[in-house]
Amino acid sequence: xxxxxAQMPIAVTVNGRVxxxxxxxxxxxxxxxxxxxxxxxxxxxxxxxxxxxxxVLLDGAAVRSCLVFAVQTDGAEVTTxxxxxxxxxELSAVQSAFRDCHGLQCGFCTPGFVxxxxxFLHDRADPTDDEIRVxxxxxxxxxxxxxxxxxxxxQAAGAPHGEExx
Amino acid sequence: MxxxxxxxxxxxxxxxxxxxxxxxxxxxxGTYVDDVSLPGMLHACFVRSPYARAAIRxxxxxxxxxxPGVHFVFTAADLNPAMLEQWHTSIGxxxxxxxxxxxxxxxxxxxxxxxxxxxxDSRYLxxxxxxxxxxxxxxxxxxxxxxxxxxxxxxxxxxxGSNVVAALNGLxxxxxxxxxxxxxxxxxxxxxxxxxxxVPMEGRGLVVDWSRxxxxxxxxxxxxSPHEVRLFCSRLLGVPEHRIRVITxxxxxxxGQKVLVQRDEMCVMLAAPKVGAPLKWVEDRRENLLAAGKSxxxxxxxxxxxxxxxxIQAAHIDFVSDCGAYPTPWPVGPAxxxxxxxxxxxxxxxxxxxxxxxxxxTVGRTAYRGPWQFETLAREMLLxxxxxxxxxxxxxxxxxxLLRREELPYANPNGMTYxxxxxxxxxxxxxxxxxxxxxxxxxxxxxxxxxxxxxGVSNYVEPSTPGYGFYGTExxxxxxxxxxxxxVYIAGGSTGNSIETTVxxxxxxxxxxxxxxxxxIQGDTAVTSFGAGAAGSRSGSMTAGAVRETSAILRARIAAxxxxxxxxxxxxxxxxxxxxxxxxxxxIGISLGELAALAYFEPSALPPGVAAGLEASARYTAAAPIIxxxxxxxxxxxxxxxxxxxxxxxxxxxxxxxxxxxxxxxxGQIAGGxxxxxxxxxxxxxxxxxDGNPVTTTFMDYLLPTACEVPRIEYGHIETASPGPGGYKxxxxxxxxxxxxxxxxxxxxxxxxxxxxxxxxxxxxxxVVALLEQAEKIETS
Numbered sequence: 001x002x003x004x005x006a007q008m009p010i011a012v013t014v015n016g017r018v019x020x021x022x023x024x025x026x027x028x029x030x031x032x033x034x035x036x037x038x039x040x041x042x043x044x045x046x047x048x049x050x051x052x053x054x055x056v057l058l059d060g061a062a063v064r065s066c067l068v069f070a071v072q073t074d075g076a077e078v079t080t081x082x083x084x085x086x087x088x089x090e091l092s093a094v095q096s097a098f099r100d101c102h103g104l105q106c107g108f109c110t111p112g113f114v115x116x117x118x119x120f121l122h123d124r125a126d127p128t129d130d131e132i133r134v135x136x137x138x139x140x141x142x143x144x145x146x147x148x149x150x151x152x153x154x155q156a157a158g159a160p161h162g163e164e165x166x
Numbered sequence: 167m168x169x170x171x172x173x174x175x176x177x178x179x180x181x182x183x184x185x186x187x188x189x190x191x192x193x194x195x196g197t198y199v200d201d202v203s204l205p206g207m208l209h210a211c212f213v214r215s216p217y218a219r220a221a222i223r224x225x226x227x228x229x230x231x232x233x234p235g236v237h238f239v240f241t242a243a244d245l246n247p248a249m250l251e252q253w254h255t256s257i258g259x260x261x262x263x264x265x266x267x268x269x270x271x272x273x274x275x276x277x278x279x280x281x282x283x284x285x286x287d288s289r290y291l292x293x294x295x296x297x298x299x300x301x302x303x304x305x306x307x308x309x310x311x312x313x314x315x316x317x318x319x320x321x322x323x324x325x326x327g328s329n330v331v332a333a334l335n336g337l338x339x340x341x342x343x344x345x346x347x348x349x350x351x352x353x354x355x356x357x358x359x360x361x362x363x364x365v366p367m368e369g370r371g372l373v374v375d376w377s378r379x380x381x382x383x384x385x386x387x388x389x390x391s392p393h394e395v396r397l398f399c400s401r402l403l404g405v406p407e408h409r410i411r412v413i414t415x416x417x418x419x420x421x422g423q424k425v426l427v428q429r430d431e432m433c434v435m436l437a438a439p440k441v442g443a444p445l446k447w448v449e450d451r452r453e454n455l456l457a458a459g460k461s462x463x464x465x466x467x468x469x470x471x472x473x474x475x476x477x478i479q480a481a482h483i484d485f486v487s488d489c490g491a492y493p494t495p496w497p498v499g500p501a502x503x504x505x506x507x508x509x510x511x512x513x514x515x516x517x518x519x520x521x522x523x524x525x526x527x528t529v530g531r532t533a534y535r536g537p538w539q540f541e542t543l544a545r546e547m548l549l550x551x552x553x554x555x556x557x558x559x560x561x562x563x564x565x566x567x568l569l570r571r572e573e574l575p576y577a578n579p580n581g582m583t584y585x586x587x588x589x590x591x592x593x594x595x596x597x598x599x600x601x602x603x604x605x606x607x608x609x610x611x612x613x614x615x616x617x618x619x620x621x622g623v624s625n626y627v628e629p630s631t632p633g634y635g636f637y638g639t640e641x642x643x644x645x646x647x648x649x650x651x652x653x654v655y656i657a658g659g660s661t662g663n664s665i666e667t668t669v670x671x672x673x674x675x676x677x678x679x680x681x682x683x684x685x686x687i688q689g690d691t692a693v694t695s696f697g698a699g700a701a702g703s704r705s706g707s708m709t710a711g712a713v714r715e716t717s718a719i720l721r722a723r724i725a726a727x728x729x730x731x732x733x734x735x736x737x738x739x740x741x742x743x744x745x746x747x748x749x750x751x752x753x754i755g756i757s758l759g760e761l762a763a764l765a766y767f768e769p770s771a772l773p774p775g776v777a778a779g780l781e782a783s784a785r786y787t788a789a790a791p792i793i794x795x796x797x798x799x800x801x802x803x804x805x806x807x808x809x810x811x812x813x814x815x816x817x818x819x820x821x822x823x824x825x826x827x828x829x830x831x832x833x834g835q836i837a838g839g840x841x842x843x844x845x846x847x848x849x850x851x852x853x854x855x856x857d858g859n860p861v862t863t864t865f866m867d868y869l870l871p872t873a874c875e876v877p878r879i880e881y882g883h884i885e886t887a888s889p890g891p892g893g894y895k896x897x898x899x900x901x902x903x904x905x906x907x908x909x910x911x912x913x914x915x916x917x918x919x920x921x922x923x924x925x926x927x928x929x930x931x932x933x934v935v936a937l938l939e940q941a942e943k944i945e946t947s
Contacts, residue, residue, distance in 0.1 A: 098192055102834050
C-alpha cells in the first residue's frame with residue numbers, strides 16, 4: 001500500500017478464519033480476498049457486476065464481491081469457493097453435481113456458479129427448470145452453453161433431471 | 167495411412183469419465199494467470215487511445231511518474247527499439263504482415279490502441295497513474311466503415327498505400343455467367359455479419375519474470391499455445407528459447423483469441439527486462455472488449471444457380487471482411503478459406519470466389535472458433551432464401567443437393583476434397599430427431615392462432631486438425647515411474663477443452679493401464695516437447711497420435727521385459743489393467759509397478775538390448791492434411807411479432823466427429839459453440855459509432871447469452887472414422903459455425919408469411935421489428 005493512503009483496519013471471517021488487515025476504503029472485497037487473504041478461487045470476469053464469477057456468500061447471501069468494498073465487510077462472515085468443500089476435501093452436493101454433469105470446462109466462471117447455486121438451493125428447495133434458469137442468468141459462462149450447469153442444479157436440488165439429453 | 171485400430175481394447179475411450187481438471191477447478195484451486203503472485207511483483211496498466219485515429223504530438227509522463235507507487239511509465243520510444251522480430255510461427259516470417267509497433271508510435275489507429283505502459287506497486291496505483299499520463303493527440307478523420315474504406319482518402323496504414331490488406335480470388339464470377347444465364351433459377355443476396363468476439367470469461371494476461379543474473383525468462387500466460395508464446399518471445403527479445411519457460415496451468419477460455427501473441431503482450435515482454443522485477447498484466451473486461459480483438463464483421467454478395475429441379479449448378483461468393491487496424495494473424499488466409507469452403511457439403515459442380523480484406527481504425531481482427539464460418543452462414547441463409555423464392559421447402563432443397571456417402575471422396579470446385587464425412591446422414595438424423603413433418607403441422611396450427619413459429623436448418627463440412635506446417639506434428643512423453651504410476655507430458659494446457667482428461671483416457675487405453683494410474687502434466691514448455699497448442703480443432707486427434715506413438719514404444723519394452731522374465735514369446739505378452747501377463751495364463755504375470763522397478767533398479771534383469779527405465783518420447787506426424795468433420799443443426803423458435811423477441815424452442819445438433827473419446831467433452835464443446843453462435847445470431851455486437859468510438863465495452867452493452875437464452879441442446883451422433891489415429895476428428899469449433907445460420911433461418915422461416923427476408927445479423931428485437939415494419943411498408947405500397 002502506498003504511503004499516506006488512508007487505510008481502515010478491518011477484521012473479516014473468511015471460511016471460518018479471521019483475517020485482520022488495514023485496507024484502503026476503495027479496495028473491493030474481491031481484491032481483498034484474492035490479494036490479502038490469498039484466496040484466488042474468487043475470479044474477476046468483468047469487475048462491473050454482470051458476469052457473477054466473483055460471487056461469494058456474505059453473511060449467507062450471494063453477493064458480487066467486485067461490487068462490495070472490503071471495508072463494508074468488517075465483522076462479517078464471508079464464504080468463498082475455498083470454503084465450500086468439506087474439511088476432508090469432500091465436494092459439496094453442488095460441486096459434485098457440476099462434476100457429474102460436465103458443468104464446467106475452463107472453470108473460470110465455475111466458482112461464481114457454485115456459490116450462487118449454493119445460495120439459491122439454500123433458499124429454494126425444489127426449483128422448476130425455469131426458476132433454475134432465472135437463478136443462473138446472473139452468472140455468465142462462455143464454455144458450456146449452460147447445459148451441464150442446468151443439469152447440475154437439477155441434480156443438486158434432488159429434482160428429476162427432466163428429459164435426458166439423449 | 168489409415169489406422170482406426172486401438173492398441174488395446176478400449177476401456178476408457180468412449181466413456182463419460184469424470185474430468186481430471188475438475189477437482190481443482192471446482193474448489194477454487196485452479197491457477198489462472200491472475201492467480202500467480204511472485205515476490206516483488208509489479209503491476210502494469212496500459213494507457214489507451216480514446217481516439218480511433220490521431221497523431222501523437224507528445225506524451226508527458228512526469229505527473230504519472232511522480233504518483234505514489236509508480237516505478238516506470240514506458241512509451242514507444244522506451245520499448246519499441248528493443249523489438250527484434252514479431253512474427254507468428256504458424257504464419258511464418260515471410261508473410262506480408264501488418265507492422266505491429268508494440269506501443270503506438272506517432273499515430274494511434276483505433277480507440278484502445280496502447281500508447282503507454284505504467285508499472286506500479288499495484289494495479290490500483292497503476293490505474294491511478296495511467297490517468298495522469300498526458301498524451302497530446304491530434305485527432306484525424308477515422309476509417310470506420312469497412313465497406314467504403316477502399317475509397318477513403320484516409321489510410322489506416324499510410325505505408326501500405328491502401329486500406330485493402332489484400333485481395334485473393336478464385337474463379338471469377340464472370341467465368342460462371344454463362345451457367346447463371348442458362349439456369350432456371352439464380353438467387354443473389356448480400357449477407358452481412360456483425361462484429362462479435364470470442365469473449366473468454368478470463369481476459370488476456372501474463373506475468374513475465376526476468377532473471378537478470380541468469381538471463382532466464384519465466385512467463386506465466388493465459389494462452390492456447392504456451393510453446394508459441396515461447397517461440398514468439400524468443401524472437402521478439404532475442405533470448406534463446408532454452409532460457410524461456412512458459413507456464414500455463416489454467417486458461418479461462420480462449421476460443422481463438424489466445425492463440426497468438428498480440429501487441430499488448432509484446433509490450434509486457436519488452437518491459438520485463440527493464441523493470442527488474444516480475445511484471446503482471448491482466449486485462450480487465452473493458453480492455454478485452456476494447457483491445458483484445460474482434461471477429462466476424464464481414465459481408466458477401468453470394469449467388470447460386472439452380473436447375474428447374476433445384477439442383478445447384480454454380481455458386482459464387484464475393485467476400486469482404488473488416489480486419490481492423492492490427493489483424494492477428496494476417497487475415498488473407500482465413501478470407502480465402504471462406505471462398506474455398508463456400509460450396510459446403512453439397513454437390514456444386516462449379517464455383518468461384520473473390521475475397522478482400524480491409525483495414526479500418528477499429529480493433530484488429532483475431533481468430534474466433536471457425537474463423538471462416540461466414541461461408542456456412544452465407545450459404546445456408548442463401549439456400550433458405552432460394553428455397554422460398556423457388557417455392558420449395560428449404561429442407562427438400564438441401565436434400566436434393568447434399569453429398570451422399572457413395573459420392574466420396576468429393577472434390578469441390580475450389581479444390582477441397584472431402585472424405586470420411588456423412589452430410590446426408592446427419593441431416594436425416596437431425597430432422598428425424600425433430601420430427602420435421604410434425605413440426606410443420608404444429609407451425610401451421612400456431613399460425614392459425616396468430617403465433618409465429620419457425621424451423622431453421624444448417625449443414626456444414628469443416629476442416630479440422632490441420633496436418634501441415636506448424637500444426638502438423640504433436641509429441642508425447644510418457645514416464646512410467648518406478649512405482650508403475652504413469653505421467654504423460656503433452657504440450658496442452660487446460661483452456662476448457664478437457665485435454666487433460668482426454669489425454670489420461672487415451673494413455674490408459676494405449677498402455678493398457680488403469681486410469682487411476684495415469685496423470686498428466688501439461689502447459690509447461692520446460693517439461694513438454696513442442697506442440698502447437700489448442701487451435702484448429704486439433705488437440706484430440708493430434709494428441710491421440712502422439713500418445714499412440716509413444717505408448718507403442720513403451721508397450722514393446724514392457725512386453726520384452728515380461729517375455730524375458732516368463733520365458734515366453736514377446737508376442738504372447740498382453741498388457742491390461744496395469745499388468746503384463748502371458749496370454750491365456752493371466753496368473754503368469756507381473757504388475758506394472760514390479761516391472762517398472764525391474765526396469766529402473768535391476769538393469770541386469772533386463773533382456774539384452776532393452777533399454778533400462780520406462781520412459782519414452784515420440785512425435786506423431788499428421789496422417790492427413792485435413793480431417794473433415796460435418797454436422798447438421800436444426801432449431802425451432804417462436805418470434806413475438808410485436809416485440810421482436812426471438813425465443814428458441816428446440817436445438818438439435820447431429821454431428822459426425824468420428825468415434826468419441828469422451829461424449830461429455832464432445833457434447834460440451836458443441837454446446838459451448840452453439841451458445842456462442844446463438845449469441846452471434848441474436849445478441850452480440852461489438853459495435854462502434856460513426857466516429858470509431860467503441861460503444862460496447864461492458865457486459866451491460868455487449869450481451870452474452872445466459873442460461874435463459876440457450877435452450878436444451880439435443881445431440882445426435884453419426885460415426886465415420888477419419889484417416890487420423892483412432893478415427894477421431896476435431897469437434898472444438900463446429901458449434902459456432904452451424905448455429906448462426908440455423909437460428910437465422912428459423913427466424914426467417916417464422917416470419918416468411920409476413921414477407922420478411924433476413925440478410926443481416928444480429929436479430930435483436932429492434933432489428934426484427936424493423937424488418938417487420940419494412941415488410942409491411944412494401945406490402946402496403
